[in-house]
Amino acid sequence: MTATPLLTDLTLRARAQAHQATANCPCGAATLADRPDATVVRHAGTVAKAHAPDTTPADLTPRLTAAAHLPDVLLPPLTPAPVTLHDRLVTFWPYGTPVDPDDPDAAPWEAAGTLLARLHRSPVPTTGLPPMRGPAKAAHAVTRLRTTGPHPAAAPVLRAWDTLPAWARAEAPMPDTTTLCHGDLHLGQLVRHPTSDGPWRLIDVDDLGVGVPAWDLARPAAWYACGLLPPDEWTRFLTAYRDAHGPAVPAAGDPWPALDVPARALTVQTAARALTKALAQDRPLDEVEQALVDACARMGSVPPQLAPSSAK
Template identity: 65%
Template sequence: MTGTAPLLRRLAALTTAPGPAPRTAPEVLADRPDGTVVRAGRTVAKAHAPDCDPHDLAARLRIAAHPLLHGILLPPLPVTAPDGFLIRADDGRALTRWPYGTPVSPDDPDAAPWQDAARLLAHLHSVDVGRLSGPVPPMRGPAKAARALTRLRTALAPGTHPAPLSAAADAVERAWSLLPPWSRAAAPPPRTELLCHGDLHLGQLVRHPTTGGPWLLIDVDDLGVGDGAWDLARPAAWFATGLLAPNIWSGFLAAYRAAGGRAVRPAGDPWPDLEVPARALTVQTAALAVAKAAAAVRPLDEIETAVVDACARMTSLPQQLAPAALDVG
């Protein structure tokens, strides 16, 4: 367990409603280095990553609670009166409270709400940043990609792992080296006009209210201004590497454009806008895959091999992620 017993007790206390009403036993939903999440009934409490900047997180929480984000982001619950959304644990970690929402079911991939996600992103990217209170921090997507490479390098000390894993790590490193500095968090991004989620995947959607409610985006840890194409890059990369069916990708892209999404051109080939972020997300995914395989002392599985192979293609054809898969005009 990543969360210590005192931390888990503190999170459980945050989920418990005061008064004589029956209480639901707390349940640990996630316990990872980047976050520990506990649920009881209709409330969730989260301990954010130890290296989370509390000032930036406080700004992100204010944005999630802003009326302009109603119907787009799940709003946080106050933890202090009248509207404080963040407190600190004894170990310094930031703690927040949220309404519980029903997540996407992993058992029914055909029902995955890709088009709902696309519309939510389009609405998020259309928010007038100037109307939000206080400064808006930068989107942290590139920083997460850089951390994935650090994790890879830590996990694979030279000469300590089988040759296939070492070769996979080399392919990831070569692909990383070809990316522009901004996508490696080594320079400011060229576009910073849109409010971005920063880590879009299906695990970042819930229905709220839980019974028949609309889909909403969750997890604001990476929310901020930046290049909105980063939010489309993971499904784009999955399509390009053969992990997402063409009809799902085309439906996602069409829904985003129909809802007025501004991160890609309104018609025609979106790839000039998506190429760099999609390559960066592919490298990030591959780096984490190799690091996890090394930690578990196992070979890469089929999906992990696919993303590493995509990195290898990037080094032979630096301007293309998967040439045969990208005719999506």
């Protein structure tokens, strides 16, 4: 694959940031992601990220500031403000070791729950932090499904979307604008801080903002509800969040009334992305993707809560 000008120049910027006083080095660059919404490269201990084309300094800069002021929760950036490269905003970060996808037993569910609780309990910065982008991303996934083309499994996904309240579809303001939220929590958003003890930290501030904290628990909740996340892993995550006094759910008892709407929304978002991907690749749905569609179909018959299949 031929490198784009953005990828080429981003790699050079990452090398310059990693070795500011060295003209040449033996390190090899690695492309961590190269998508329309994000291009990410690593050089030695530095990561350079070109953000989505529609990202504005007014939205990104306060998110960087928030990360810099919460180093016990978020991996702090190497520079306080973005630079512009090929009309894209670029930020620089220390490289942290990600979660190993081939070792699910070592997944840091306790760390994820504890970090989320710390984030949700943190004071909201006074630097004009924008709303958390979770509902907007879900709406974007559904719009892409509608515009990509017909899929035989799209009907239950779109019906489930229509049952959600307007705020969860990004058609109205969120009911909570006083809590600091990550906006796109999953295990891929955790890395070990590049220090000797390597504590886990959250990464990716693109969706950081104020909003409904239950949204940050919704992806693992949705996977649990679909039978895709084992009950013990869900329990580890939820217990750690509660033990750290996270405000998104009650301290005891049934958490589902608080999680139901965000979990439904994340189920629809993930199913919509799966259908769009299957259409683009001209292939049938795999087992996991079909489970997400089946969960969307159940939403219309199990109001007002998405009954976890593993709890049936």
